Amino acid sequence: MGSEVVSAVSPTRQAFRRVRRDRSARLGAVLVVVLVLIAIAAPLLAKLEGQDPYTYNIGLLDPLRGNAPRGAVGGLSGDHWFGIEPLTGRDLFAIAVLGLRTSLFIAIVVTLVTTVVGTLVGISAAYFGGWYDAVVSRLLDFLFGFPSLLFMIALGIIVPAGFPRWLLLIIVLSVFGWAGLARLIRNQARSLVEREFVEAARSSGSSGWHIVTRELLPNLLGPVLVIATMAVPGIIGAEAGLSFLGVGVPPPTPSLGRSISDSIVWVYTGADPWFLAFPGAMLFLAVLGFTLLGDGVRDAFDVRLRRTH
Amino acid sequence: MPDLVWFVIRRLLATVLVMLALSLAVYLIFYALPADPARLGCGKPCTPDRLEQARHFMQLDQSTMQQYLQFLKGIVAGRTFGEGAAAVQCNAPCFGYSFPLARPVTTLILSRLPITASIAIGAAVLWLIAGVSLGLGAALRRGRLFDRFAVGFALVGVASPSFLVGLLAILVFGFWLNMVPVNGYVPLTDSPVDWAWHLVLPWVVLAALNAASYIRLTRAQMLEELNLDHITTARAKGAGEGRVVLLHGLRGVLVPIVTIFGLDLGGLLGGAILTEKVFSMQGLGELLISSVGQLDVAVVVGVTLFSAFLVILANLVVDVLHGVLDPRVGHA
């Protein structure tokens, strides 16, 4: 009942409407937009503050307290909006916003790469089936069996220092990240391929390319969008984890994960727990925002992502 | 259940193949990299002569393929490095020999495994219980205060990187409240109480974070399940609410829960890297990281393969359970 009212609107439109109505999805979308804007404008913001993430401010440190920042809240002041890093006195606001920029840049590039590769492989496996599907499925099994985090750490240390780290991170996260998306997209595409209209297009002599681009892709747009959005928080977390373990982007490029790792000793000793606060909050908000948005998009498109084999 | 037996045999064979492919890949990648374990092992000053000697001793002078075959042979039959009095014996199953640590990799793995396993299994039990019961409660009280609390908690948990929460927990419970030890490991055999006491913080942190995704999964699946017709059938038969929820509702949610539980536990057993680092525990993950730092390739390869083996094994167990738990799947 009432279907005549909504049928005029495309399912994608409907889905976006639903996202806008869902309160937590809206919160997620706002968070994501704000954080992305911050990341884009990070150098400007740092300039606005009048700081950069590289300059040492030894004078602001207290040598008697192991070079922790002088003053309350980790040296927070009108000059240093998030306080300063202990030991070096570098500006934490600049580090946090530029670190966010690094995180989001890597996460978004990896999401794009894995989504494109995952979609191509997933759709082709579902469409062609047979031995090709079998080979792809085994390859995916292989990649799932791969202890990717261990491997990334090992690579991160062994690969020569001359190789750009951000590129290595993108490559490594992509190589191990596309398999999950490919499997989900394959399963979604598989259930489409088994539906009549694809069969009908096939028997009416449409070319494979036509079926894939005209029948499968448009119908998979929703699921792919959902799967991609839901993958982002995991990638942000993985990148931060690698940086935390010391195999992320090298210093002095700001990185949230590395700052959090650096803060361990200051947290342990209780000398400057504030060092953890801002990079930690930044990372948390980024993951939270994309998680909320991902949930909202999933609910709106009503996509069921089953872990099936 | 002969179907099941065949299924396991077939999958085990496939597992062996995947492991072979994996080990070859790992071997090729690590030995192709420009890190030379021999140079590290040859001491200072390192004359070309001594380097050559070290190479030969470590059997690094052979081709990569030969080395790989030696490695495989070592797993089955063990191997010996060097000759005579200086010879180093590595008994089967030999997953390589760490010259910097002067120990077979197998021994190293076995010495670290109890720590990682203590962390992983304890936390897994906690998060399974907490996650499923909170998720179940949330589904049954949908929209009420309890549900909102559980959903909110789950969201924060899913969005929180484990190392971040681990650090906060250390800060709050270890330093500010001074309630629990923040690091160190006491073997279970020494003192079960101290063992558990030292593991409380990592357990709770890991469990709280992992429980989050189990809450979400259980809640979502349970809501779907409770809407199914056969639940109404159970009520119409005269089943009480407890029976309806547990025997008919939760039963249907078991398969997805068992699936991720198996995979999560398998993955964690291979090294709780971040947790071990945050809580300074000398587990498998720590072994791997420190070996990478030392360019101790033999250990890196060994631990990597061991972890992969656990993940693949977990997949196998999950698939078997899947067929056992869902009569529609079967193993034919």
Next chain:
Amino acid sequence: MPEPRKTPSETPVLEVHDLHVTFRTEGGLVPAVDGIDFAVAPGQTLAIVGESGSGKSVSSAAVMGLLPSNADVKGEVLLDGRELTKLTAEELRKVRGNEVALVFQDALSALNPYYSVGWQVAEAYRLHHDVSKKEANARAVRMLDLVGIPSAAQRARAYPHEFSGGMRQRVVIAMALVNDPKVLIADEPTTALDVTVQAQIIQLLEDVQTEFGTALVLISHDLGVVAEVADDVLVMYAGRAAEQGSVKDIFYRAAHPYSLGLLGAMPRVDVPPKHRLTTIPGSPPSPGSIETGCPFQPRCAYTERVGERCITERPLLTPRPGEGNHEAACHLGRRPEIAQEVARTGIQENAAPEGAPLQQSAAQESAPLEHSAAKAEGPLQPSAEESAL
């Protein structure tokens, strides 16, 4: 047309008086059932018919106390004189499946995929009898055998997905009958099945009813089946009774334009295929959307003969000529001259006049017609096709 099996005077086992079900939804209150009455006696069959959404399933769920928590139920549901709506949860649990049992439309989704069918039938028994598992299993196998599952002892160990649709529905019926209930409510038990299997299941229901003396409430879209097995019929429209009476009252002396429409929508053997399926134009109102006047008014072909009252005054059930309790909710009946005129003109085209009964038998009739499971709802759906009404 079958003869009534028992005299209608027998005391009913299940009585429903002035049942109202209102759903509290985001969009406001939805009065899905708005005051219906019915009764059924042991060994008797009451059929409830009506278009999709008219409140048939909600009524049966209300009897069992199976509605979701956002439903408000008012009215009386008396089982052997006991008020079911006032029972505690535990008392109600003891009634469900024991004294009143349900058979659902889709047996595949009604059965739990994770348990063997034998287990599920045995569970229904054990929930109401303090017996060992072994005894319950033996009982389950006997029931499965009784409903016609071949080699029941062996098949009891199989899972629902290993059965055909018809066999699954037999399992559901076995499960419903295992406690020998006084009342069996079957909610479209054959809609999901092939025509030939439909006839078998209806036959099975009739057989077990004769054997156990169960009172049967049969919810159905298939008027052919209704004509064959029902003693009484309740025609529902938009949550209310449009008409009710004995099966003869409804099939020979239908007084409500909606009943006539349904009968016109029924496939007929004696009409050429092209004209067999007529439909009622328009679609039923969503519950509660029509507050004054007759809910059928927008679709009714007779409304202009009655005039204003159809729009301003809600028609109440009033007695009509017939076997006894024949009632219809239509203003038309108050003006006999119009009713007679209607009987002479419009109705003939759709409903068979008295003395020329419809040749209705599910087995002989439905097979050659397009009235298959997939189309079961078809005839009642709105369509642009011109109605004979």
